[in-house]
Amino acid sequence: MRRHPHVLLAAAACACVLSTLTFGRSTSAGASTPAEGCLNQWLFNGVWRVKVTRVDPMMDGTQQVGWQVTEVWRNGSSQEVAPGDSLQQPQSLELDDDSKISSGDTSAGSGSYTTMTTHEFVQSSQFSYVQLFRAPAGFDFTKKPKVVDISFDAATLPLHKAQPQFTTAHPNFRFRLDCTASGAVANAAGGSSALPGKEGCMNQWMSNGIWKRATAVAKDTNGDPNAPQVGWAVTEEWMNETGQTLSPYNMGVLDQQLILASGDAWSGSQSAGSQMSGQKLAFNTFAPGASLTYAQLFRPSVINTADAPSQLIVAFDAKSVNQRPNVPHFTSNPPNYRINLTCNK
Numbered sequence: 001m002r003r004h005p006h007v008l009l010a011a012a013a014c015a016c017v018l019s020t021l022t023f024g025r026s027t028s029a030g031a032s033t034p035a036e037g038c039l040n041q042w043l044f045n046g047v048w049r050v051k052v053t054r055v056d057p058m059m060d061g062t063q064q065v066g067w068q069v070t071e072v073w074r075n076g077s078s079q080e081v082a083p084g085d086s087l088q089q090p091q092s093l094e095l096d097d098d099s100k101i102s103s104g105d106t107s108a109g110s111g112s113y114t115t116m117t118t119h120e121f122v123q124s125s126q127f128s129y130v131q132l133f134r135a136p137a138g139f140d141f142t143k144k145p146k147v148v149d150i151s152f153d154a155a156t157l158p159l160h161k162a163q164p165q166f167t168t169a170h171p172n173f174r175f176r177l178d179c180t181a182s183g184a185v186a187n188a189a190g191g192s193s194a195l196p197g198k199e200g201c202m203n204q205w206m207s208n209g210i211w212k213r214a215t216a217v218a219k220d221t222n223g224d225p226n227a228p229q230v231g232w233a234v235t236e237e238w239m240n241e242t243g244q245t246l247s248p249y250n251m252g253v254l255d256q257q258l259i260l261a262s263g264d265a266w267s268g269s270q271s272a273g274s275q276m277s278g279q280k281l282a283f284n285t286f287a288p289g290a291s292l293t294y295a296q297l298f299r300p301s302v303i304n305t306a307d308a309p310s311q312l313i314v315a316f317d318a319k320s321v322n323q324r325p326n327v328p329h330f331t332s333n334p335p336n337y338r339i340n341l342t343c344n345k
Helices: 010-020 107-117 183-187 272-282 318-322
Strands: 035-039 048-060 063-075 092-095 099-102 126-134 145-150 173-180 198-202 211-220 231-240 253-260 265-267 291-298 309-316 337-344
Touching: 035 048, 048 126, 048 145, 048 173, 063 107, 063 145, 099 126, 107 126, 198 211, 211 309, 211 337, 231 253, 231 272, 231 309, 253 272, 272 291
Parallel strands: 035 173, 198 337
Antiparallel strands: 048 063, 063 126, 092 099, 092 145, 145 173, 211 231, 231 291, 253 265, 253 309, 309 337
16 A cells, blocks of 8 residues: 555646647647657656557557557656656657647547556556557548657656656657667666565465565456456455554555566556555554455456466565654565465465
């Protein structure tokens, strides 16, 4: 569970752009010169490591209605963050006649844009998604995409001091679609190291001096075994191994992340249903030695059921807990857990 809500401007931005952005010729978003790259090339601005992997026609049956751009994002900072925290702006698809389509021009585009801006990333976690650019009625599809622009409100971000800050004067990204990167050029750019943690398997008790836990995983069908899968349910058993009565919310438990085989990550705060499941743990009062078994839900806005869970990450705010007097302190550094969901003990 995330302890401090991020600054989320995505909803307001989407409502605004639907009424103010129109299809036509305009200058690139953002005041600064963007960093430029090609397809399959990572670009990094100190917070976000991003690449565009492909552009395909967006179809409505047999009729083309726009384009869809597949992107991969990674959190390159050392704290949990969503693109909305970095004041991401609506994306722009530039065509070969220099005209543009904004992700905010239609509800389809703004919906996919909101999926990204609200996605929670822990340190180094990854998320792949498809940004939709639906063209206006009667559009001439002989005009082909040539550039994807991804921009941020870099001038305003310093006012939000709790959020990770860009480390470059050129935080916006401009991806050319007429070239494809490979080798060292494709893999260049920085980013943070993976969130460190104690490694274990499912059904293995692990300890950090305050919380012990074990894990199992199953498909989440919202309580109906015949219903479509909406996510994954990770059954967890937690135990208070201290001599004091505690609640996880007040003792350092942060958001959980489910890592999939593709490398993409889902947050335990991604939806209302997953947040409610997390509250069963966060606000539970544990007497000394008491335990709780509950199912942590992970429900993304879009699910690929073939992309199976491979790892669960549970993070703790060790710094704040260990600085407090008269409470138990973590005995392992770091106290985080990385549970391999492909092994069982």
